[in-house]
Amino acid sequence: MSELGRVLRQDARRTALLVAVPVLAVVGCLAAWPALTPGVAYWDDSIVAMLTAARLVGPAAAALAAWAAVRERSLDFLRDLTTRSPATAGLLDLLLLASAAVVAFTAVALVVAAETLTRQEAGRASPLGPLAGASALVLHVVAGYLAGRVLPRRATPFLVLAAAAPWALLRQPGRSWWSMLPPGVYDRVGLFTGLRSEVLADQTVWSLGLTAALVLGYAAWLDRRRALVPPLALALLTVGVATVRLHTSGDRVVDPAPTELTCQVWPLEVCVHPALREALPALTAAFTPLASRLNGTPGAFTRVEQRPAREPAGVAGGVAAVRLEDALTFGYADRAVRQILDGLAARPCTAPGAGQYRALVDAWLAGAVPPPVPDAATARRFASWSEERRRDWLRGHYADYRTCALDASSFPAREPSLDHVLGVRKPVRIEVPRVPVSAVVNRPAPRPAAPPADGTPSRIRRTAHPRGHGGTPRPTVPARRSQAPAPPTPAASASWEDEVQ
Template identity: 60%
Template structure:
C-alpha cells in the first residue's frame, strides 16, 4: 500500500496538470467570446458558443494529453512495483487529465453564463448542450492520451493536435448532418428558434459511447481480459445508434421557439423579443414620427412588433411587423422603420420603382431624411414649402397614388378652389323676365 500511495502522490504532482488547466482555460475563453459579443443575450447561443469552443479547445487538450502520456511513459517501472493491473495507471491518468480539462471547461461555462445573466439573457439554459461539450472535450483527452501510450514519440503530441484539428475542420456549420458529429459546429441560433434537445442527447451518447469504446479497447489490449468484449460491443452499438440519430436530425436540428415579447406601451405599443429589450427606447423614438405622419391614412399603425426573419414585413390591422438586427448594430432602429415605409408599397405596382422620383420625395419626409433632388424641381419646391400639417393633409388625399407608386406632377400642384355657381333662378322669376 505504501508503494501504491507513493505512485499516486507522484501522479498527482505532475506538471502536465498544472500546465493544462490555464492553457485550456485561455484557449477556450478566446474561442467562446466571439460568439458572446453580439448584443442579444440568448441562452441557446451561449450553449452553442460552448459547444463550438470545443472545436478549438479539443485539439489543444488532445495534444497536452498526448504530451503527458509520452512524458510520463518512462515512469511506468514505478507502477510495476505494485500489484496493480497494468491498466490502472492509464485509467488514473485519464481521470486526472479529464478532470483538469473539465475544470477549464467549467470556468469557461461559468464565464459565458455570467455574461448572459448580466445582459438578462432570454430563453432557457440547456444542460444537455453543456454536457455535449464536456463529453466531447473528454473524448479529445482520451484520444490524445491513448495515442501517446500506443505511439510514445516526441512527434505524437503534434500529430494528435493535427489529426483532431483536421477532424474539427471538416465541420461546416449548418451544411449537413456531418457537422453535428462532435465536436459539433453549430451556426448562430436566430431569435425565435432553439436547438432541439434530442441533438444534444445524441451527441452525449455518441461521445460517451466512443470514449468508453476507446478505453475498453485499450484495457482489453493491455490486460487480455476478453470479458470486456461485451461492454465494448455495447459501447460501439450506443455510438452507432447516436450516429443514426444525428443523421436523422440533419437540417432539423433547430426548431421554432415562440417567445413572450417584452413591450413598451407609450406612445406606441412596441414589442420585441425579450433578448432585444434594450432596443425598445430607440425603436420607439424612431417609429413615433412615422406613425404620426401616417395617421389618418390606410397605412396608419399604432403598434410595432418584431417578427422572425422568415415572416414577412407588413403593415396590417394597425400593426407594423418588422425585423430587427440581432446584434443591434448602429442604425438598427432606422432600418426597421424604413422596412415599414417599404411595406406600404403595392406589391404588383411598385416593382419597377416610382417614375420621376416623386415617391422618394415623400419617403424622405416620412423617414425624417433630407428631401432628395428630383427632375421636377417645381414639385419638389412646392412639397418643401408645405408645413408639417399641410404635408399630412396632402398625404391623406394622395395616399392611394403614393401606395401604388403612381404619383405624378399633377399631385403636387396647388389645388384650385372650386367655382361656386349662382343658384338657378326659379321658373317664376324666369317667366317674369
C-alpha cells in the first residue's frame, strides 16, 4: 500500500469525519424538506430544495471544517518530520472533509429524489442542480478549514459560523444579483417555468473557481512556489468571468417552460399541469355541474385548461381557463370555479343592491349555499324554482346577469313561456269584424221557366220565324223576364246568419 493510502486511512478514522457525515446529512434533510411543495412532485422544485439544503448546511460545514483544522493544528509538528510538502497534510484534510460533505449532500439529494419519485413526478431532472449545490458546499468546507489553519483559536469555528450564517440567511431571492452568488437563494419554482441552466452552470463554475483559487493560494503561501501563480491567476479569472455572467443575467433565474397538459376527457375535458394530475377527479366533479348549467348560453364551455399565473382566467371559444396554486390547499376546486364565474362578468356590480341578485345566481351555478340578501322574497322565489326552470331562465337573462342588470322583476313569479326563453315572436292574430245580417242583400237564384208542352227545352223554343238558310227554322232565345225579389223567409235569414258567423 502506498504512503498516501496509509495516510488517508489513518486520517479517515478521526472523529471529525465520523461526526461530519451524519450531522450534515440530518441538517440537510431538515433544511430541504420545508422547501418542497406539498402535494406536488416537480423536479425543478426538488432541485431548489437541494440547493436550499446546500445553502443552509454550508455554515455548519464551514464551522465543522474550522473545528477540525484547529483540532489537528497540534499535530503539525509530527507531520513536519516527514519529507512531504508542508501543504500536503492540509490538502489531505481538505480532501477528506470535502468528501464527507459531498457524501452527506448526496444522502440529502437521494432523499429528495426518492420523495419526488414516490409520486407522479413532472418536469425534467437536471444534473446541474445537484452539482451546483455540491460545489457550493465544498467551497464552504475549504473556506472554513483554511480559516482554522490561518487562525488556530478555539473561537475560530464560532467566528466562521457567525460569518457564514448571514450570507446564507439574510439574502432574499429576487432582490439583487447578489442572491445568485453561490449558494444561490431561490423561491419555489412555479409550474410552467423552469430553472435556467445557464445560471446553474455559472454558479458551479464560480464555486469551483473560487475553491481552486483558495487551495492554490494556500499551497503557494506554504510552499513559496511560483509555479502555482499562473493556475491561481487562471482560477481568479474564471471567478471573475462567472461573476460578470451572473451580474448580467440579473435576478432572473427561471424561464417559461412549455408543458404538455394532462387531461381527463369524461364527463368533461379537464386539462392540468402533469404535476397536478392528482387533482383531476376533484376538478372534474367541480366543473361538470357548472358546465351543464351554462349550456345554451354564450358562456358555455366544454373544456377546462390550467393556465400559467401570468395569464388571465375566463371563458372564450368554449374553453374555460383557470389558474391553480402550486400547492393544492383545501378548497382549490371551489376557487377555480370562482375564477370562471368572475371571468363571465362583463363588469363589476356598482349599483346599490344590484350585486345581491348576481350573488344568488353565482351560488346556484357554483353549487354553494345561497348567501343572505336584503331581497328575501326574491331569494325564496328563486330557491323554489326547479333546476330546469332555472336553466331556462338563465338562457333568457344571461345578458342581464353578465352586465349586472338583474333586479327583482327579472325573477317572475309565473313560469316563463318557452317563446320568451327562445326569443320567438308570436304570430299576429287578425280578427275579422262581424257583418250584420241586415247589410247583406239576399239575392236568391231565379226560378227556371216551365217547360213547353211539346217537350222542347225551355231555353230553346221553336217559333214561327222566317226560315233560315236551307229552310230550317232558327231557334230563338226567349227574353228573360224581370221579377221582383221575394222577401227573405225567416228560415233563410237564420241560415245566412249562421253562415256569416
